[in-house]
Amino acid sequence: MKKLLVRKLIVITLFFAVVFVSLPNGAMAETPGETLKNMGYVIGFADGKLHENLIMKQGELVALVSRFIRATQIPKEYQFMAEQNSFDRFVNKVYNFFVKNYYNVRLFFIRTYYELTNKEIYPGVREGHYLFNSIVILKAYGFTIPESIDINAKLTSEDFFNILYGMLGFNENEFENSSDVPLPEKYRIIFSLHGKRNSPLLSKKGYLTRGEVFEEFLRLIQTQSSS
Incomplete structure (x- = not known):
């Protein structure tokens, strides 16, 4: 009798476990x-x-x-004009190339300067701090802190x-x-x-x-x- 009861409990437990796992994401918000x-x-x-x-x-x-x-x-791509023909697309590609490289150069020089000098890029933040990379990017793209x-x-x-x-x-x-x-x-x-x-x-x-x-x-x- 006890063995039968234990088996029933195991079956019931497994049943509810399966139901719980199969619930939609909303049920486990x-x-x-x-x-x-x-x-x-x-x-x-x-x-x-x-x-x-x-x-x-x-x-x-x-x-x-x-x-x-x-x-x-921060845009993934930079666009100078609306594209209506192949010339517009060419202009945008050139513009995108120069703008992206401009920001890449800014990122490089800002990061390198603070890494080499070990100065604080923001009060309490030097290279190795968890905020260092974030503040380098914010400064390079002109955002205010x-x-x-x-x-x-x-x-x-x-x-x-x-x-x-x-x-x-x-x-x-x-x-x-x-x-x-x-x-x-x-x-x-x-x-x-x-x-x-x-x-x-x-x-x-x-x-x-x-x-x-x-x-x-x-x-x-x-x-x-x-x-």
């Missing part, structure tokens, strides 16, 4: 961090885990935004938007009477101008976990792609 990792924007720690419950550091957000910029803001970033400091909601929009080219100083406008209100205006919903992080106090940052970053880029 990814976390925002896992989604961003699959998109190439998040790498994770040395142990392969994302540790979404840990507090995020400002430098980690810089790495996340820089990967997004590399994937979406806000000066107020402390790469080892814990991230607040204010830091999140300062870094995100500072790196993407928004400048709060463009507001008239900038110092009189509360920072959350500035970002509400930016959200409105770009057709985005107000972020729940605007009212968040304290430090942000990696999971909270991943969730909000994913929401913002999905809003951008659908607008």
Whole structure:
């Protein structure tokens, strides 16, 4: 009797295991961090885990935004004119060749200079630092890195938007009477101008976990792609 009961339990366990494995992906929903990792924007720690419950550091957000910029803001091909004939295609090929080589040369000289001199390319960042390659690329392509970033400091909601929009080219100083406008209100205006919903992080106090940052970053880029 006991053997029969054990066999039944084994069969039932195997049945549910097969059903669970065969469920569609939606039944085993990814976390925002896992989604961003699959998109190439998040790498994770040395142990392969994302540790979404840990507090995020400002430098980690810089790495996340820089990967997004590399994937979406830097053209794969450069075009001088609309192509209507073979001559237009020839002009575009020549133009693309020179522009790509221009940026390749900039990358080479910026990287080589900081490697040979061992100077900081950004406060706290030298060759070998996990942000070094990202900042080389950002500098070469003319993207701004806000000066107020402390790469080892814990991230607040204010830091999140300062870094995100500072790196993407928004400048709060463009507001008239900038110092009189509360920072959350500035970002509400930016959200409105770009057709985005107000972020729940605007009212968040304290430090942000990696999971909270991943969730909000994913929401913002999905809003951008659908607008």
